[in-house]
Amino acid sequence: MNNDEAYAQGLLSKALDPSTQPPAIRAFLQQEFTLVRHLIRPGSRVLDFGCGMGRHLIGLQNHIACGVGFDYERASIDEAARLNATANCHFFVADATRVPLLDSFDAAVCLTNTWGTMSEKTAVLNEMRRLSPAAGSRLVTVYAAKSVPARREWYANMGHPVLEVTDQEIVAAGRFSSEHFTEHRLRKVLGPCELHPIGDIALVAQC
Numbered sequence: 001m002n003n004d005e006a007y008a009q010g011l012l013s014k015a016l017d018p019s020t021q022p023p024a025i026r027a028f029l030q031q032e033f034t035l036v037r038h039l040i041r042p043g044s045r046v047l048d049f050g051c052g053m054g055r056h057l058i059g060l061q062n063h064i065a066c067g068v069g070f071d072y073e074r075a076s077i078d079e080a081a082r083l084n085a086t087a088n089c090h091f092f093v094a095d096a097t098r099v100p101l102l103d104s105f106d107a108a109v110c111l112t113n114t115w116g117t118m119s120e121k122t123a124v125l126n127e128m129r130r131l132s133p134a135a136g137s138r139l140v141t142v143y144a145a146k147s148v149p150a151r152r153e154w155y156a157n158m159g160h161p162v163l164e165v166t167d168q169e170i171v172a173a174g175r176f177s178s179e180h181f182t183e184h185r186l187r188k189v190l191g192p193c194e195l196h197p198i199g200d201i202a203l204v205a206q207c
């Protein structure tokens, strides 16, 4: 198995089930949403890379002018469409390395370590820059190095016990790989950015 197969087998639903989430992870998910809402200007047009079941855009519906989310997992997009009762959010299936859109947005987001599980990170960043060209309009959440103990418990609760931890990633059963970043490594990959820490669990990079 790899990350694509783990997502295809329903990993996201297990991750978003509160019963799998240690308290520190549950708190992080709430704090991330609050911070993202604060960082996105009201009335923005927002593009969500790897939107899963659309929870961020649907939650922001009264704050933004329009939300467009995509994910390569059809089952997640079908679920996003089912949950979406808004007129201003739209979801479709696409790969984050080749987004079939031409018009630019006011903001692009890639949240909850979605980017940290993607293999072609530079290609995804290039697409975020193309589709949301203004500096500071891109938000990328990654896990922080100190998040390992909480994630170890979370992944085990999802049925993916941790096999290996390095200073850059956790590899869990099924060869699911999830990266974590020091501020130094993140700045090296992203270039100039403002970093907003969320406790010990994550960093939201605004770039």
Ligand SMILES: C[S@@+](CC[C@H](N)C(=O)[O-])C[C@H]1O[C@@H](n2cnc3c(N)ncnc32)[C@H](O)[C@@H]1O
Pocket (backbone or CB within 6 Å): 007, 012, 049, 050, 051, 052, 053, 054, 055, 056, 070, 071, 072, 073, 076, 094, 095, 096, 097, 110, 111, 112, 113, 114, 117, 118
């Ligand atoms: C950690 S989940 C987060 C989902 C959502 N952003 C959330 O926070 O609820 C990562 C998501 O990225 C999607 N994904 C991973 N690689 C992708 C790619 N190359 N293109 C599009 N979606 C991708 C997965 O299918 C999964 O839904």
